Amino acid sequence: MVRNGLDSETSRLLPNGNGNVPAAARLVAGSEDEPPVPLSSARGFLICLSISILIFLLTCNVSLMTTIQGTIATEFDAATSVSWFTSAYLIATTSVIPVAGKLSIIFTPRYYLFGSLIIACIGLLIIAEARSSPVFILGRVVSGLGGTAATPVAFILVASLTSTSRRGLLFGAINVCYTLGISCGAVIAGALEPALGWRIVFWLQIPVTLFAALLALFTLPELPAADDGEATSDDGQGHSFSHKCWQLDLLGTITLISSIVLLLYGLAAPKVLVWPIILSLVDFLLFLLVEAKWARDPIMPLHVLVERGNLLTGLATIGIMASRWTVLFYTPVAGIAIRGWAPAIAGLMLLPTNIGFGTGSLVVGWLHIKRPGSYYVSLLASFVVFIASEVFLSQTVGLSASTFVFLIALFVNGFTSGALLNYSLAHLLHLTHATTHAFVLSLNAMFRALSGSFGASIAGGIFLRTLGGVLSQSEHFKDKPDLIRTLLASPRVVYELHGPERQIAIEGYTIAIRTLFLVGAVTAVVMLFIQPTTEQWNRYQQRTLALHAAANSQVTLGYRQPLGPQPVSYDNQEAVRSLSQDHDTVIRDYAYPTAGIPPHAMALRHEEHQYLNLIRRILSSGEHRPDRTGTGTLSLFAPPQLRFSLSKPDPSNPCRRIAVLPLLTTKRVFLRAVTTELLWFISGATSSKPLSDAGIHIWDGNGSREFLDKLGFGTREVGDLGPVYGFQWRHFGAEYTDPSADYSGRGVDQMAEIVAKLRTNPYDRRIILSAWNVADLNKMALPPCHMFAQFYVSYPDAPRGVAALQRLKKQEENGTHGTPSSAATSTKGRLSCVLYQRSCDMGLGVPFNIASYALLTHMLAHACDLEPGEFIHTMGDAHVYLDHVDALQEQLQREPREFPTLNIRRDDRGSGEMDGWKVEDLEVVGYKPYAGIKMKMSV
16 A cells, blocks of 8 residues: 655655656756746746856956955055965855755755855955955855855756756856856956945945845745755654754765865965865865765765766866866966067957857757767867867967967867867766766866866966976076066066067976976876776666666566575576676666666665665566556566565674664655554554544545545545454454444454464464455455565574484484474574565555564564564565656665664563554664655555
């Protein structure tokens, strides 16, 4: 029966217009022509306008300091702090980017963006009113922390709200806004500061930012947030904003951000500092430890962070963008020192490369990236052209090349880098699963931001060493160290020199900048060899996952179900060999979507993988079937049994075992509903009202007036479900009238008979609990889905196998041993339960049913003084509802966590009593699930 309804689950990032389909999986859920979330043209335009303004302002704040920092430093008498005017902003911005994806999931992009922009406005206000350099730098930090949301949220929104055919174009538009801000920030600030003062530059940003923030707030779709599993109350209602904040992975967030801050602080200092970089690595290792060991809901899932395709694409992005930033940093220097242009004219040399960057991003997004895919060949071709453009730049930077040719080289370099970034992003989305894209896009935005710091630090060191080496080796500069230091600091000085000194200085600058561009080309070559490994790794990963799935597939291979967490064994080696020779078929049939899951996740190291692997099989090869609810399903008949251990050895006492409850961890199961419903069953009740009064609404739909009338039960009161589970358990065969009747002594009390047999005849093969009463089916609001349960008591020291029996028989003949029965009862028996369920809703019902019957087995073991053994789940029609597909795809990305333990807080062990149990009697300890995933209950 379908359980675990809306009350128990929490919503996620961006659902569709009906609110039924989970959002994180909808990042690429749209078709090529229709967006996942329909928006009118006007609304879409206003969203684009608000986001464009915000990205433009964010990037303007990076470059505007170049033209006004001198005036600010003079006013504050802070010449030694000038470099931190920009570095503080970049460090604040970059450090928070990695957590933007998680914050968007928790609070939704709409509210996260608005809240961040309010912080940015506060920072701008602090800057505009600053009266000292420390306060000014503080304002830059605060505005950077607030402005950081714009770029990652923009990527997430494009991936979430647009059709795949337009996604590339809009990614290109983001790049255009980014490069426009970089290009125009210095120009705008330079024009405003002489006329109105530097403070007005920041004052004017406040109303514009507020306008864009409010525009985004009122135009972005109203979407539910994704709460942590513990951030949702037992009745399914979301907690307050403060509670959500409290449930954040604070320690993981702090360690991740601090590691980035330390790294960038070490790189941004006038002289690279080693200790902050070392501490950054230590801090990052601490972050990994926190996420792996203690984080309930990691701020950055480790399988996303360490996924090879994601990491290598990020590394390639850093390499390419560092080379790109080298061009941006040193092209104006070349104009000033080599060609003798004024700084304003030299700055205009960036226009061709920035125009090329925006054009390249837009053109490939508009004309080529119109569908999901790898774009592998296009990406590699872009690398090759980018390398050629870097070499071309290095050969045209000198005076021997015409200015026109140099400007063409700059345009080509910008065009190919813009195209390359767009192809790289499309390739990254192809490599990773949709449910991880909010994290992946944030991580990629961080890599892009880090590249500026790496580029500036590494290129600066190479430039100074190369230029200093050339000048110091010249006869004309041997005795002039002060002049060399001046030339290293200011390119303007070159054309203040005369004669051979000027020529040598020009040559030195030419060699140094040419070296930088060639180093950029070499870096791009290295990245060219790194990038292809992402695709090869993706293919290897899919093949490995496919073979694991095939090894556990009853359809293709002989299936052997492991008893507990054991490595996967291949029962049919010939089948595996044939499948490995045609792994593309395996991928098509079994590896439904697995990108982003580490290969070891498929191995049955954890019993929950049985459930996850079965879902994978249903999604990949399940038969499409209609159903009574009208939703439609993918169905598999009689899949392999699922087996769950109900106890484990106590590490402190090997002779003792600890009770375990197989409560699935890859999504939160509504535990209070499980226990309350089970006790309701045991009581024999048939009205859903006691459950509703307790805040458990999982039966409300079946007991509603509309549903009862549809079944012809118009005379029944609301909530009267008829002779369903509990009635059959306690009064099988009795004539049903209504919930309020007294059925004492009527029918067969199956629960009492089971307890009696377990206590007096545990070898009985008829210890069966049946909810399937054919005579009563037409009286039930919902015929039972979980129909039969059989209980079995085994004894650890019982003789096993023919050889053991022969030895025992020989001992009996010699009079040295007792009877088989006495030998089998020298220790406590272990109670196991096998459940047959005819209809199995894999998304909502099965996790609930596993927990429910495992808990029932524990209660019977307590009542009969037995040890818990196993729970075995046998299924008939195992199905996935079509509106649960995206949600289950998200769940498949999660690595199971340890099952909780169970403490029964009653002192009547062995009493045989199954009545009078309370929810408080069942204490579940150590349940640490992932966040809940909202799924609609089909009625």
